[in-house]
Amino acid sequence: MSKYSKLSILEIHEKLVKREITVLDLVTDTFEAIRESSNLNAFITLNEEAALEEAAHLTDIDEDDLLYGIPIAVKDNICTKGLRTTCASHMLDSFVPIYDATVVEQIKKHHMVIVGKTNMDEFAMGSTSRTSYFGAPLNPWNPDRISGGSSGGSAVSVAAGVVPFALGSDTGGSIRQPGSYCAVVGTKPTYGRVSRYGLIAFASSLDQIGPMSRNVYENALLLNALVGYDEHDLTSAKKDEEDFTRLIGKDIKGMKIAIPNYFVSDIVNPEILEKLNQVVDLLKSCGAEVSYIDIDYLEQAVTLYQIIAMGEASSNLARFDGLRYGYSHPNSTSLEELYAKTRAEGFGSEVKRRIMVGSYLLSGENAVKYYDKAMKIRQSMRDSFLQAFQQYDLIIGPTTTTVAYSQSESLDDPRKSFMDDVLVIxxxxxxxPGLNLPIGFDHDHMPIGMHIIGNDFEEAKIYQLASFIEKKLNLDLDSKGGQHHE
Known part of the structure; x- marks a missing residue:
């Protein structure tokens, strides 16, 4: 844990401005914290030499930029120029990008210091981070439990107090679910809000980069830096930049909040429902209106996700063929053999399974039978959400159906991985947009998260409610190196 982890970004910034500490102090301490917590396996590649050199030159503190000089970790499927980017796969074990992702350019504009690339599920395909070629990251609240995924390393690095910020990506809950398991605030912004340029694609119509942080205000602060139209991303939204912190601290009296009945059905652990109900009682006592509603096709969301995500993944990962970049089988006697052996050896079993299923789903008439039909139902689900937002400000529910479970639990059943994300998909x-907010702990002191969902481009309203609840609950989110379980 960094010795600065107890300080807010505002407090750190004040110390930098007053010259009580330097950026080099911050970054040096961060690498000490990384080494101390190396057993958690949160990082794949460290950027120590370059980060320390950069930090040494960051002496002219920008008093108006709270992010100036702050250390940040970046998920290892986001391209970083000159810094190895593996997607936690043997296929890209030695891949070093020649350009920065747009989000990396954005954080560099604020002179944030990238300390390393975080562990994850291979090509972001998984919910445990156990499909990583480099071994699984461990939950700092209890290292015997999973961190969640696919942004497991990013969640762990923040939850362990190593860095105040990390970037994750979210295709089917991959920021919010590990956020819930590790007691981290994690946001999936509206699709198109943050550029995907430089994100190594899993499922292009679902992927979105977002911030992970220790608290709500700092999450909104980082999102401020990430957003903006990008001509390199054809799905980038042409929206004006805004201050996502602007509603933080405002009262929620009169706010109309909905809870989908499916989100509080018997698929959810009773202890999680109990914590959510306590928050609901709190909201009602503070003047918010809470109603229970139905949203169409929620029970089919996982099936739709499997069809769409696997189909898009099979197409996106076709580029890894042993010819252009990444792993290439050394002893192939034909082009066909090169393709086959490179992909057989370069990809892990879960990635290969999803590619094969996706290829089947997109082949011939199956594309119409499965993918096209799934996309139509997906639109109907979106329409049902939008209809709800005509009456309600926000939608809430649990983030996950259980708390983080054992690292030793079998991965043989592929359905289990998807069902971990049933409430976030x-x-x-x-x-x-959706955000995970820590709201308490179960009987084993494992974190429980609450999911707050907003209408398109209404992240500021999500932060308003999340910060209100956060302040009322005033939880101690220090994982204490797992000491709660010793």
Whole structure:
């Protein structure tokens, strides 16, 4: 844990401005914290030499930029120029990008210091981060439990107090679910809000980069830096930049909040429902209106996700053929053999399974039978959400159906991985913004998260409610190196 982890970004910035500490102090301490917590396996590649050199030159503190000189970790499927980017795969074990992703350019404009690339599920395909070629990251609240995924390393690096910020990506809950398991605030912005340029694609119509942080205000602060139209991303939204912190601290009296009945059905652990109900009681006592509603096709969301995500993944990963970049089988006697052996050896079993299923789903008449039909139902689900937002300000529910479970639990059943994300996948399908907020702990002191969903481009309203609840609950989110379980 960094010795600065107890300080807010505002407090750190004040110390930098007053010259009580330097950026080099911050970054040096961060690498010490990374080494101390190396057993958690949060990082794949460190950027120590370059980060320390950069930090040494960051002496002219920008008093108006709270992010200036702040260390940040970046998920290893986001391209970083000159810094290895593996997607946690043997296929890209030695890949070094020649350009920065747009989000990396954005954080560099604020002179944030990238300390390393975080561990994840291979090509972001998984919900545990256990499909990583480099071994699984461990949950800092209890290293015997999973971190969640696919942005497991990013969640762990923040939850362990190593860095105040990390970037993740979210295709079917991959920021919010590990956020819930590790007690981290994680946001999936509206689809198109943050550029995907430089994100190594999994499922292009679902992927979205977002911020992970220790608290709500700092999450909104980082999102401020990430957003903006990007001509390199054809799905980038032409929206004006805004201050996502602007509603933080405002009262929620009169706010209309909906809870989909499916989100509080018997698929959810009773302890999680109990914590959510306590928050609902709190909201009602503070003047918010809470209603229970139905949203169409929520029960089919996982099936739709499997069809769409696997289909798009099979297309996106076709580029890894052993010819252009990445792993290439050394002893092939024909082009066909090169393709086959490169992909057989370069990809892990879960990635290969999804490619094969996706290829089947897109082949011939199956594309119409499955993919096209799934996309139509997906639109109907989105329409149902949008209809709800005509009456309600926000939608809430649990983020996950269980708390983080054992690292030793079998991965043989592929359905288990998808069911871990059953409550967060619908938001990706609808393209809406969603945030995980820690709201308490179960009997084993494992974190429980609450999911707050907003209408298109209404992240500021999500932050308003999240910060209100956060302040009322005032939780201690220090994982204490897993000491709660010793």
């Amino acid at each position: 619908p938001v990706n399908m609808a393209g809406l």
